[in-house]
Amino acid sequence: MDLTKIRVIGFDADDTLWINEPYYRETEKKFCELFCDFASENLINNKLLEIEIQNIELYGFGTKAFMLSLIETALEITGNKITQKQIGEIIRLGKEQIQRKNEIFPDTETVLKELSGKYRLIVATKGDLLDQERKLKNSGLLKYFHHIEIMSNKNTENYNQLLQHLDIQPVEFLMIGNSIKSDILPVLELGANAIHIPFHTTWVYEDVVEDKIPDSNYIMVGSIREVLKILNI
Amino acid sequence: MDLTKIRVIGFDADDTLWINEPYYRETEKKFCELFCDFASENLINNKLLEIEIQNIELYGFGTKAFMLSLIETALEITGNKITQKQIGEIIRLGKEQIQRKNEIFPDTETVLKELSGKYRLIVATKGDLLDQERKLKNSGLLKYFHHIEIMSNKNTENYNQLLQHLDIQPVEFLMIGNSIKSDILPVLELGANAIHIPFHTTWVYEDVVEDKIPDSNYIMVGSIREVLKILNI
Known part of the structure; x- marks a missing residue:
């Protein structure tokens, strides 16, 4: 150099x-807790990563892309059992993350x-x-x-x-x-x-x-x- | 000048x-069809606009912001009756819009x-x-x-x-x-x-x-x- x-x-x-990144991890942890009846934290995080990587081409990076991938992951892991409340909670978690103090x-x-x-x-x-x-x-x-x-x-x-x-x-x-x-x-x-x-x-x-x-x-x-x-x- | x-x-x-804008209108039309059992097209579009404007500060503009506002609108208008399939369909509609030929x-x-x-x-x-x-x-x-x-x-x-x-x-x-x-x-x-x-x-x-x-x-x-x-x- x-x-x-x-x-x-x-x-x-x-x-x-x-x-920045730890805030994503914290949201992911809360996301996993929401769906702990359906799969383990490791399986949920693996599925999320798979969906995030699939979506990079369309969505790019950032919190909105992350929120959309969280919702898609929730659909996949719950079969037909996702509730209104859980979807609402994902949106709330995402908005909370966007508004975090830097x-x-x-x-x-x-x-x-x-x-x-x-x-x-x-x-x-x-x-x-x-x-x-x-x-x-x-x-x-x-x-x-x-x-x-x-x-x-x-x-x-x-x-x-x-x-x-x-x-x-x-x-x-x-x-x-x-x-x-x-x-x-x-x-x-x-x-x-x-x-x-x-x-x-x-x-x-x-x-x-x-x-x-x-x-x-x-x-x-x-x-x-x-x-x-x-x-x- | x-x-x-x-x-x-x-x-x-x-x-x-x-x-560009007509593609949003087309997606909104399909979105309203998805939820026509719950409210009229006018009421759904009004609710969507209200939520989009609320979200501009957090999300800004563009298709990902639009998709997240569509999901939030669906939660509001269906009460507790949204289905996995409908949420999946909203995501599919959004991705379809992103991929449209310009x-x-x-x-x-x-x-x-x-x-x-x-x-x-x-x-x-x-x-x-x-x-x-x-x-x-x-x-x-x-x-x-x-x-x-x-x-x-x-x-x-x-x-x-x-x-x-x-x-x-x-x-x-x-x-x-x-x-x-x-x-x-x-x-x-x-x-x-x-x-x-x-x-x-x-x-x-x-x-x-x-x-x-x-x-x-x-x-x-x-x-x-x-x-x-x-x-x-």
Whole structure:
């Protein structure tokens, strides 16, 4: 990684700047409790994951897609025995999750503040457009970012378009995020740089076997604060 | 409207470049048929609209939001009598709508082709991020546009940000679209220009009393082709 060339730093949002995935896990837990008469938690979660992955092409990512997949999973596991109350409860759980207070990681703001004078910072996140805009707006962090990119999917093609839009070369870009699949691999493929900050809870869909990651242009750190050390700040 | 100053033309997408709203009406019709034992079409549609408007703040716009509001409406109108099959049918109808072939208006491409050499063209649309990207990609029209902006809501604040992002003054911007609420009024408020092309089916939520529209900087035309005449092409 040639640090001297980096001009723009992209931050993933969910589980990089703030907590997100555990809220999905909590909703899933409550969902499983609703249907514990029909199947075990493991079987329900497996069926849900199967349906979510089937639906990604049509629905994309985010809470509304999640809610629709929860309802579809409920239909499948209950046979003909789902109740009005259970469907209503799924919708309530989903709305509750959308409205949760956003918990920003303690070091997020310090790090953004330090970096914002020295680099152009951007957010590159996927998920629901409105959800992500709301979270960013409420976070108080918008002032640190030059650009917000909400992507339907974080693949090489979309990152390439982003770099073109920012009018920078891959070597001038550093992406920081918790998902190897979405934040690291597509960025490295373009010849850009990436820092991986693992988060304790990652959606199985985002999991990638670690030995697939090329060595160069890539560093893994334990927390967002360590980014400052790597960039000699 | 001072045509000589215009440098960037923004096009709304749904019901301006291609057909969209009638597909919602068709799904609603099938939805009402599913529940005709419980209420009349008018009452069901009224309840649906009420729930959709309540949910805009949480869900935003687009097909996934629509599907979730359909399910919630079904719960309300059936009392405790909704069946597994009906919920499954709502999900099937929603997925069918997402997958519909996009019907582009016959004159859309001619007009974009003519204008693209003379102005910077952009798309400014709201709705579901993935849906809109997919429709644009499949439309074959992407090559005419310098920039695609998918907005969570088309209000004055968001248009203002868009103009800043494009680095242009309001007088240099012309917006073309079918919704007075989303494409015309917020744009005129900024001092930019707008052409309204009414479409035969408009969602009630987008309706605005016509006498609210200021006279200056605003023209209504009957079809997208007439835009060329107005711009003297």
